[in-house]
Amino acid sequence: MAEHPRYVPAPTGRSTAAESGAILAGILLLMSSIMNIFQGISAIAKDDIYATTSKYLVEIDLTTWGWVHLVLGLAGVVAALGILVHAAWAQVVGIVVAGxxxxxxxxxxxxxxxxxxxxxxxxxxxxxxxxxxxxx
Incomplete structure (x- = not known):
């Protein structure tokens, strides 16, 4: 009976730590982006809110803030999925979205x-x- 060759992944030149870190980064970006989407949707559903802290009184237009988070979240989901499938463009987009x-x-x-x-x-x-x- 002939022995089947074992699967050996092609070398990528990347260290295991960098590869694992990128996978974790993709997962964290995906989770953060999904939370941005939820925050955006909930903010779009309301009009204005006045948030007070010990030194600040800031009027926040939740509709604008919601759209920013919604668009940022959608871009982050696309970038995170691209990172998880090793698309080269997704790394740069992921850095921009995270920033x-x-x-x-x-x-x-x-x-x-x-x-x-x-x-x-x-x-x-x-x-x-x-x-x-x-x-x-």
Whole structure:
């Protein structure tokens, strides 16, 4: 009986840590983008809200904020799915989307500090992991 050749994946030149980090980055970007979509939909459903903190009184137009998050979330889902199937364009798009998500999270740092810091940390990791993979 002839022995079947074993499957050996083709070498990609990427380190295992970079490849694993990119997969985790794709998953984290997908989760963060889905949350952006949900936040966007819920914000579009309302008109205006006044959020107060100890030093701030900020009027936030939830409809505009919702559309920004909805579009950013949809772009993030497309980029995350592209990252998970190893599309080269998706890495750059993922870095851009994660960077924009950091900026939008900074805007709400005074109002929702724990959530904003968590989303910022996710997106910093996504940018780092995708940058390492691009370098390799």
């Amino acid at each position: 924009l998500a950091i900026v939008t999270s900074f805007a709400f740092l005074p109002h929702y500090p724990l959530w904003a810091v968590l989303i910022i940390a996710f997106n910093v990791f996504v940018i780092w992991a995708l940058s390492v993979q691009l370098r390799d």
